[in-house]
Amino acid sequence: MTLSIQNPDELVAVIPHLLGFKPEESIVFLPMGSDLPVARVDLPTTPRDREGVWRSIRDAYGRYSQPGSSLAIVCLTADRAMATDVGHEFAARFDSIGIDTRAMLWADETRWADLDTGDMGLQTDAARERIAAATVLTGRAQPAATRDSLAESLVGDREPVAKLLPETRGAARENTARLEGRWALARMQRFQRDGVRLSDSDAARLLVAVESIPTRDRLWLDMNRGNVGSHVAMWTDMTQRAPDEVRAAPASLLGFASWLSGHGALAWCALDQVPKDKPYALANLVAAAVETAMHPREWEAANLPAERGLDSAADFISRRPAAQAGPAQAVPGF
Amino acid sequence: MDITYRRPRPASRPERLLAWLLRLRPTTTSVAARIDFVRAEPVEVTQA
Numbered sequence: 001m002t003l004s005i006q007n008p009d010e011l012v013a014v015i016p017h018l019l020g021f022k023p024e025e026s027i028v029f030l031p032m033g034s035d036l037p038v039a040r041v042d043l044p045t046t047p048r049d050r051e052g053v054w055r056s057i058r059d060a061y062g063r064y065s066q067p068g069s070s071l072a073i074v075c076l077t078a079d080r081a082m083a084t085d086v087g088h089e090f091a092a093r094f095d096s097i098g099i100d101t102r103a104m105l106w107a108d109e110t111r112w113a114d115l116d117t118g119d120m121g122l123q124t125d126a127a128r129e130r131i132a133a134a135t136v137l138t139g140r141a142q143p144a145a146t147r148d149s150l151a152e153s154l155v156g157d158r159e160p161v162a163k164l165l166p167e168t169r170g171a172a173r174e175n176t177a178r179l180e181g182r183w184a185l186a187r188m189q190r191f192q193r194d195g196v197r198l199s200d201s202d203a204a205r206l207l208v209a210v211e212s213i214p215t216r217d218r219l220w221l222d223m224n225r226g227n228v229g230s231h232v233a234m235w236t237d238m239t240q241r242a243p244d245e246v247r248a249a250p251a252s253l254l255g256f257a258s259w260l261s262g263h264g265a266l267a268w269c270a271l272d273q274v275p276k277d278k279p280y281a282l283a284n285l286v287a288a289a290v291e292t293a294m295h296p297r298e299w300e301a302a303n304l305p306a307e308r309g310l311d312s313a314a315d316f317i318s319r320r321p322a323a324q325a326g327p328a329q330a331v332p333g334f
Numbered sequence: 335m336d337i338t339y340r341r342p343r344p345a346s347r348p349e350r351l352l353a354w355l356l357r358l359r360p361t362t363t364s365v366a367a368r369i370d371f372v373r374a375e376p377v378e379v380t381q382a
Contacts, residue, residue, distance in 0.1 A: 002375060002378050003375050003377045004378055005377055005380065006379070006380055011377075014377060020372075030377055031376070032376075032378065032379060033376045033377065033378040034376065037371045037373055039369050039370065039371050039372070040369070040370040040372070041368070042368075072377075103379075147370075213345060217346050217348050217349075262372055262373030262374060263372060264369075264370045264371040265372065268370065281345055282349060285349060285356065286352075289352065289356060291369070294355065294356065298355055299352070299355065302355055303351065
């Protein structure tokens with residue numbers, strides 16, 4: 001589905017719906033009818049910051065650009081002069097890799113201006129309402145007020161599950177890991193059917209179960225773009241309720257599900273919930289996928305379901321010697 | 335988050351698949367700037 005934009009006012013209005021939150025003091029790159037990613041970053045105010053941002057986005061945009069690729073640059077800041085400088089600099093940089101800048105806008109809380117033509121206008125309720133209605137049809141959730149509030153939405157009351165963890169671990173030790181894995185998969189599938197929030201005891205049992213890497217992987221490999229909304233809901237709830245000792249797995253799964261659904265900001269917020277004293281391989285891998293703007297379809301293409309009669313790339317990798325399967329060179333961010 | 339990769343290599347099969355896909359990508363220098371990349375519906379201007 002294509003979002004139709006009729007004027008700069010609507011272009012500014014669509015940004016929170018695409019990002020999942022209302023950005024402040026940011027620069028946003030919006031592809032125009034192409035396969036490029038949307039990107040937002042804090043407004044880089046120094047030459048060094050701008051160089052850093054460019055090095056981060058250049059490869060991602062260069063990889064997915066095609067002849068005729070174009071984008072709009074929108075600087076959201078109270079400082080219009082800074083927006084003009086930064087906007088023109090990035091337009092020139094994109095031009096150097098063959099991407100045309102079709103519109104360059106500045107916007108503050110209430111106004112917008114075209115930095116090429118000088119045209120100005122007010123941001124209107126009419127534009128916001130039309131865009132909100134159009135994005136509802138795409139199934140997107142309403143945006144959070146700020147990026148901070150998006151991050152805060154992943155922190156809930158963690159005491160109830162924390163109190164249940166000792167007895168839950170004791171009960172899990174009475175069962176085999178395979179049995180707990182089967183229960184976890186069945187519980188996930190039940191949530192996909194009914195969408196009912198897990199009880200504290202089920203949440204504790206699931207969080208203990210996904211400490212087992214094979215169990216976590218079974219739930220991870222259940223994700224696809226058809227059911228990812230349900231996975232985002234499930235792992236958001238688990239991340240909100242998980243005490244530190246069991247939060248690495250659900251937060252990483254939420255990061256992956258967010259990335260698979262195209263929601264890079266939520267993915268970063270989820271990865272921030274992985275306790276810093278618990279290095280976790282999946283979290284690092286998802287961070288690298290988000291950082292390099294890897295397209296989710298690359299994962300889906302590699303992870304073909306077995307029922308299609310083909311070996312998945314995961315099976316292929318599993319048969320390769322570990323020395324060949326690992327990265328030959330440092331993965332970005334590692 | 336700390337994205338230093340402290341384990342020698344990904345442990346499980348899907349972790350190795352994801353690492354393998356990432357291996358195909360050019361290595362860039364990690365910078366402090368955090369970019370929110372979003373895959374969204376295409377935006378088209380239908381009227382100037």
